[in-house]
Amino acid sequence: MRTIDLRRDTITLPTAEMKEAAFNATLGDSVYGEDDAQSSLESLAARKLGKERAIFVPSGTQGNLVALLSHTERGNEIITEENAHIRTSETGGAACVAGLMIKTVPGPDGAPDPDGVSFAIRKRDIHYPKTSLICLESTHYRYGGIVPPLEKFDRIRMIAKEHGIPIHLDGARIFNSSVSLGVEAKEIARFADSVMVSLSKGLGAPVGSMLCGSEMFIEKASRYRKMLGGGMRQTGWLCACGIVALSDENIGRLSADHENARLLARGLSQIEGFEIDLSRIHTNYVVARFSHPRIGVSELVVSLEEKGILVTPHDAGGVRCVVCREVDTDDISYTVETVKKIVQ
Numbered sequence: 001m002r003t004i005d006l007r008r009d010t011i012t013l014p015t016a017e018m019k020e021a022a023f024n025a026t027l028g029d030s031v032y033g034e035d036d037a038q039s040s041l042e043s044l045a046a047r048k049l050g051k052e053r054a055i056f057v058p059s060g061t062q063g064n065l066v067a068l069l070s071h072t073e074r075g076n077e078i079i080t081e082e083n084a085h086i087r088t089s090e091t092g093g094a095a096c097v098a099g100l101m102i103k104t105v106p107g108p109d110g111a112p113d114p115d116g117v118s119f120a121i122r123k124r125d126i127h128y129p130k131t132s133l134i135c136l137e138s139t140h141y142r143y144g145g146i147v148p149p150l151e152k153f154d155r156i157r158m159i160a161k162e163h164g165i166p167i168h169l170d171g172a173r174i175f176n177s178s179v180s181l182g183v184e185a186k187e188i189a190r191f192a193d194s195v196m197v198s199l200s201k202g203l204g205a206p207v208g209s210m211l212c213g214s215e216m217f218i219e220k221a222s223r224y225r226k227m228l229g230g231g232m233r234q235t236g237w238l239c240a241c242g243i244v245a246l247s248d249e250n251i252g253r254l255s256a257d258h259e260n261a262r263l264l265a266r267g268l269s270q271i272e273g274f275e276i277d278l279s280r281i282h283t284n285y286v287v288a289r290f291s292h293p294r295i296g297v298s299e300l301v302v303s304l305e306e307k308g309i310l311v312t313p314h315d316a317g318g319v320r321c322v323v324c325r326e327v328d329t330d331d332i333s334y335t336v337e338t339v340k341k342i343v344q
């Protein structure tokens with residue numbers, strides 16, 4: 001039985017081109033700057049994101065944590081959108097490792113409300129923690145891969161500038177945002193002082209993320225990366241895959257995932273019990289509410305699994321499906337047909 005895995009975009013396997021690049025990479029000790037592929041990948045990422053420098057880190061979680069540590073001091077407060085990945089899904093690292101408090105500001109379109117951000121910035125007072133960082137996220141993971149509006153990022157950037165507060169962008173899927181908006185990723189990253197980008201999600205590399213920012217920021221970040229165990233020595237095999245992941249062709253391919261996600265959303269939305277806000281399908285995620293007189297969400301998930309289709313139950317009372325390179329248009333049609341049969 002074929003398996004159609006719609007649980008996550010981290011299931012993408014390296015392409016033949018990545019494997020060949022990895023095979024041919026010359027290895028060296030990256031901690032001493034002697035791994036050519038890592039150095040090349042870092043220069044490429046800095047260029048693509050419009051920043052002075054970049055470093056390769058093992059994961060997005062580590063990249064975000066290194067950014068928090070580099071921008072702040074213990075006892076400071078940071079501002080995030082209320083459901084930001086940094087707050088909800090990084091095992092409390094901001095508090096536990098970086099010693100930070102988090103002030104949240106809601107933003108159902110993915111960007112924290114700018115007036116709310118302005119209000120959340122602490123006045124100078126001996127009783128208050130110092131607000132030292134504002135975090136943004138694009139795409140917004142918990143809101144189903146939506147792309148927050150750049151006008152909001154711009155307003156937040158102006159507010160941050162007025163108060164001398166830096167901005168970090170969790171851009172795990174920034175290239176999905178850039179493809180969806182039809183702009184270069186650096187046009188999104190320019191609203192932030194630092195940006196983390198994942199190579200291991202829709203871009204298909206097996207491991208790794210990039211953290212990009214100014215020369216001075218990366219100098220500091222490199223020390224924290226080492227402290228957290230991110231000095232990975234001979235990283236060339238991984239970085240060679242990362243270089244292919246950041247090629248224009250590979251980035252452009254994300255539009256096929258977005259098209260397949262829309263196809264899936266349109267198909268499911270015509271089936272009894274499904275409710276999908278099609279205007280919120282911006283990238284490769286489909287969040288579908290499901291309420292049916294005979295079948296519950298967990299029964300639907302189990303029935304799909306029996307047919308080889310893997311989806312994730314969603315907090316909002318439905319299912320979440322994530323499309324990536326491992327899923328093609330036939331898989332989408334098969335999924336829609338199978339759901340129809342289960343529900344009828």
Ligand SMILES: Cc1ncc(COP(=O)(O)O)c(C=O)c1O
Pocket residue numbers: 058059060061062064085086137139140141170172173198200209
């Ligand atoms: C928005 C966002 N930020 C950060 C991360 C963390 O990345 P990693 O899984 O590589 O630690 C994820 C992972 O899914 C994510 O969705």
